[in-house]
Amino acid sequence: RRIIFATGNEGKMREIRMILGDLDLQVLSMKEAGIDIDIVEDGTTFEENALIKARAVAACAGRDDIVLADDSGLEIDYLNGEPGIYSARYMGEDTSYRIKNANLIGRLEGVPKEKRTARFVCAIAAVLPEAAEGIVVRGVIEGYIGWEEKGTNGFGYDPIFYVDEYGCSTAELDSETKNSISHRGNALRLMKERLAGIL
Numbered sequence: 001r002r003i004i005f006a007t008g009n010e011g012k013m014r015e016i017r018m019i020l021g022d023l024d025l026q027v028l029s030m031k032e033a034g035i036d037i038d039i040v041e042d043g044t045t046f047e048e049n050a051l052i053k054a055r056a057v058a059a060c061a062g063r064d065d066i067v068l069a070d071d072s073g074l075e076i077d078y079l080n081g082e083p084g085i086y087s088a089r090y091m092g093e094d095t096s097y098r099i100k101n102a103n104l105i106g107r108l109e110g111v112p113k114e115k116r117t118a119r120f121v122c123a124i125a126a127v128l129p130e131a132a133e134g135i136v137v138r139g140v141i142e143g144y145i146g147w148e149e150k151g152t153n154g155f156g157y158d159p160i161f162y163v164d165e166y167g168c169s170t171a172e173l174d175s176e177t178k179n180s181i182s183h184r185g186n187a188l189r190l191m192k193e194r195l196a197g198i199l
């Protein structure tokens, strides 16, 4: 049986493959499943957007396929939760993360550590024949925005997102360590439990 993951983000897909690697199911990206559609993410929450993506791809997938989707983002408390659900669109989809990350650090100039709190949030949605109405779970990792970009692992906002437990950015963690504590790792582990209960 196949899992099709409704994402075009290769950074996410790398992590997803590692976290779902122990499942006895074939994990395919949208592209590998030959599905090429544009999805309008017009929900108002991570959960809504994850379900929108999963449903859109499920409509193009096989009857027996399990379709999963990830909607995620970075919430910075000092910026009232920005960029939040607009994390991919912040400053424009085509703007490099060098520029986005430098911009966010700039907006926190002079802000002390206790006010730099932030979190990565990840909603994972599943659509499958056994639960056609869908399943959605949420994972979170708490951290803070650093004063400089550090590390080259991961993707997106990882170079500016620091975790106290390791005293470094999530771009400085190897992928196994990041997955063991991350929003995506936490959400996918919850989803695995939910699926194990119905499959």
Ligand code: ITT
Binding pocket: 006, 007, 008, 009, 012, 041, 070, 071, 072, 073, 074, 087, 088, 120, 154, 155, 156, 157, 158, 182, 184
């Ligand atoms: P898909 O919709 O195709 O899955 P996307 O990149 O557009 O890809 P989202 O709308 O969910 O996905 O946006 C999530 C953004 O949040 C992502 O592009 C990153 O900028 C950021 N993000 C999410 N998880 C992250 C992580 O683990 N590390 C760094 N940045 C992350």
